[in-house]
C-alpha cells in the first residue's frame with residue numbers, strides 16, 4: 001500500500017534542523033558523514049524511501065531489519081517468538097555496528113533502533129541522520145494489512161503506536177540532523193523532496209576514487 005494512500009492536501013514539507021554540536025566538535029549542520037541513516041517509526045518509509053535515496057545518491061542500500069533476518073535465517077516474528085524482544089535488540093545492536101563499519105551507505109534502521117544508547121551514539125558518529133516522521137493515523141493506514149511487525153500484535157494497534165511514539169519521540173530527536181515529515185506525501189514524493197533537502201543540507205564528502213577504495217594512492221604503480 002503506497003502511492004499516496006491517505007494523503008492530506010496541505011503539504012507540510014520540511015522540517016526542522018538539529019543545531020546541536022556533535023561530540024566530535026563540528027556542527028551537526030555540517031556533518032560530513034558518508035553514510036545516510038534513516039530513523040523513525042514503523043511505516044515512516046525508512047525501507048522504501050531508503051531504496052530510492054540510495055539510487056539517487058549512488059549509495060549502497062542496507063536495511064538493518066533485513067540484515068538481521070538474513071543473518072538469523074529467520075523472520076523478525078520468529079526471532080521475537082524464540083528470543084523475545086531482548087534477543088532481537090541484541091541482534092539489532094550487533095547488526096547496526098557491523099553495517100556502520102562501512103562507508104557510502106543508506107542505512108534504514110528498524111523503528112526501535114534508537115532505544116539503545118550505543119546505537120544512538122554510533123548512528124550520530126557514522127551517519128547524517130534523518131528522522132522520517134509519520135503520525136499514528138497514517139501509520140495505521142500504511143500498516144493496516146501488515147503482519148510482519150510483532151509489536152503491532154501486542155494489543156490494540158493504535159494504543160501500541162501512540163505509546164511507542166511517546167516513548168521514542170525524544171530519542172529520534174536526540175539523533176536527528178534533519179526531520180522530514182512524510183504524512184502528506186506518497187513514498188516517491190517524500191523521497192524526491194527529501195533528496196532535494198539533502199542536496200542543500202548534507203555536506204557529504206566526494207566519493208572515494210577506485211584507487212582510494214582499493215587502498216592505494218593514484219601515484220603508486222599498479
Ligand SMILES: Nc1ncnc2c1ncn2[C@@H]1O[C@H](COP(=O)(O)OP(=O)(O)OP(=O)(O)O)[C@@H](O)[C@H]1O
Pocket residue numbers: 001002003004005040041042043044045046047048049065108109110111112142143149182185186187188190
Ligand atoms: N509516504 C508514504 N505514503 C504511503 N505509504 C507509504 C509511505 N511510506 C511508506 N509507505 C508504505 O508503508 C509501508 C511501510 O513502509 P516501510 O516498510 O518503508 O516502513 P519502515 O519505516 O521501514 O518501517 P519499519 O520501522 O517497520 O521497518 C509499506 O507498505 C510502504 O509502501
Ligand SMILES: O=C(O)C1=C[C@@H](O)[C@@H](O)[C@H](O)C1
Pocket residue numbers: 041042065076109110111112113148149150151
Ligand atoms: O518499532 C520497532 O520496535 C520495530 C520496528 C521494525 O522495523 C522491526 O525492527 C521490529 O518489528 C521492531
Ligand SMILES: [Mg+2]
Pocket residue numbers: 046047048063065108109110
Ligand atoms: Mg523498514
